Amino acid sequence: MRILLFTGKGGVGKSTVAAGTAARAAAEGHRTLLLSTDGAHSLADAFGVAVGSEPTQVAPHLSVQQVDAQLRFQQSWVEVQGYLLSVLDRAGVDAVTAEELTVVPGAEEVLALLELRTQALTGEWDVVVVDCAPTAETLRLLALPEALGWYVERALPADRRLVRALRPVLTRAAGVPLPADSVLGALERLHADLVEVQALLSGPEASVRLVLTPEQVVVAEARRLHTTLSLFGYRVDGVVANRVFPAGGSDDWRAGWVLAQDDVLAGVEESFAGLPVWRAAYRAQEPVGLEALRGLAEELYAGDDPLAAPTGPGPFRITRSSDGAVLRLALPGTTRSEVDLARTADDLVVTVGSYRRLLTLPTALARLDLVGAGVVDGELQVRFAGAPAAAVDVPPRRERTS
Numbered sequence: 001m002r003i004l005l006f007t008g009k010g011g012v013g014k015s016t017v018a019a020g021t022a023a024r025a026a027a028e029g030h031r032t033l034l035l036s037t038d039g040a041h042s043l044a045d046a047f048g049v050a051v052g053s054e055p056t057q058v059a060p061h062l063s064v065q066q067v068d069a070q071l072r073f074q075q076s077w078v079e080v081q082g083y084l085l086s087v088l089d090r091a092g093v094d095a096v097t098a099e100e101l102t103v104v105p106g107a108e109e110v111l112a113l114l115e116l117r118t119q120a121l122t123g124e125w126d127v128v129v130v131d132c133a134p135t136a137e138t139l140r141l142l143a144l145p146e147a148l149g150w151y152v153e154r155a156l157p158a159d160r161r162l163v164r165a166l167r168p169v170l171t172r173a174a175g176v177p178l179p180a181d182s183v184l185g186a187l188e189r190l191h192a193d194l195v196e197v198q199a200l201l202s203g204p205e206a207s208v209r210l211v212l213t214p215e216q217v218v219v220a221e222a223r224r225l226h227t228t229l230s231l232f233g234y235r236v237d238g239v240v241a242n243r244v245f246p247a248g249g250s251d252d253w254r255a256g257w258v259l260a261q262d263d264v265l266a267g268v269e270e271s272f273a274g275l276p277v278w279r280a281a282y283r284a285q286e287p288v289g290l291e292a293l294r295g296l297a298e299e300l301y302a303g304d305d306p307l308a309a310p311t312g313p314g315p316f317r318i319t320r321s322s323d324g325a326v327l328r329l330a331l332p333g334t335t336r337s338e339v340d341l342a343r344t345a346d347d348l349v350v351t352v353g354s355y356r357r358l359l360t361l362p363t364a365l366a367r368l369d370l371v372g373a374g375v376v377d378g379e380l381q382v383r384f385a386g387a388p389a390a391a392v393d394v395p396p397r398r399e400r401t402s
């Protein structure tokens with residue numbers, strides 16, 4: 001099953017391009033679901049039909065679904081969130097943990113992710129196209145599974161029976177609220193589900209496409225988005241330049257825009273070297289309705305197959321070196337000085353700008369020393385070497401390299 005996510009700055013045409021791509025896939029006979037994680041009911045507007053919170057068929061092979069968070073609001077998540085907030089609130093939370101917790105987004109976004117998993121599990125779809133919310137929400141959403149996983153594994157006691165036995169004592173002694181049983185259960189289930197979602201989204205059949213319009217600010221945001229998506233392990237496999245002014249005519253105003261956009265588009269080709277940059281013209285009318293949307297996608301992808309599986313290595317991999325191993329994480333557009341690294345025994349904390357990822361190191365790496373790091377051609381390379389440390393009596397260590 002192919003999963004395509006469309007994201008980008010607000011208003012650039014994410015819903016339009018996602019809908020067009022889905023319409024084209026369906027026209028080729030693929031069983032296609034177009035899923036919106038956005039609160040606004042823009043898919044209904046794009047197709048000019050009512051769209052429900054269950055998949056609604058709008059054309060042969062094409063169904064559209066608008067995840068309705070209000071409708072699916074679950075008691076368990078309210079409880080989980082309440083608990084997380086109470087933990088965050090109390091003093092003495094380790095800074096990294098506290099920061100991680102703040103990325104926990106609202107219920108709407110989480111439910112949208114879970115719906116993606118549910119639909120994937122039905123086996124009814126060959127293609128799922130996801131129309132994401134604008135940049136910031138999408139990033140919080142995509143960072144969530146791992147952040148929550150880290151939290152569940154590290155910050156919550158492993159043995160629930162022990163928690164139950166100790167709760168009264170610890171609560172009194174330390175003033176630390178321990179999670180109620182129902183919360184633990186809900187957290188564990190949520191965690192398991194989100195791990196599956198993340199496996200789907202960072203797997204070989206999923207990719208993200210960046211939608212932009214040829215304007216400097218929009219492109220700058222798309223570039224940062226590319227870096228951050230990669231930081232979190234998501235694979236970007238193409239860029240859509242939408243609302244490109246067609247050349248022609250004798251109007252100075254239009255000629256001025258065409259020139260300005262040409263300039264920006266040249267920069268786009270350069271910044272996203274190695275990725276296809278698909279273009280769609282600024283239409284004289286809003287592309288609304290099945291025919292117009294499919295037409296836009298035909299123009300956009302031209303001869304390319306929009307469903308082709310992404311090629312090349314994903315953003316994250318580990319390679320062996322003569323004396324150890326190298327952890328490689330694509331961070332396009334960054335230099336070493338923009339990347340902060342910190343290591344605890346089992347985690348590598350990678351910070352780029354205001355985004356941070358806690359990478360749990362595979363066992364083989366966790367036992368080695370971090371001996372150096374650099375950014376080469378937009379790829380962070382962290383070198384690990386040394387004899388495996390004596391297993392148990394190594395004190396937890398924190399190394400900082402920058």
Ligand SMILES: Nc1ncnc2c1ncn2[C@@H]1O[C@H](COP(=O)(O)OP(=O)(O)OP(=O)(O)O)[C@@H](O)[C@H]1O
Pocket residue numbers: 009010011012013014015016017038040042133134242243244280281282283284285286287288
């Ligand atoms: N190539 C195009 N030519 C003309 N109009 C377009 C084109 N692409 C999109 N539009 C129009 O621009 C408006 C915004 O598009 P759309 O809703 O797809 O953007 P979006 O990125 O999903 O916005 P939001 O961030 O609000 O979700 C819509 O009215 C849409 O019909």
Ligand SMILES: [Mg+2]
Pocket residue numbers: 014015016038042131
């Ligand atoms: Mg939209």
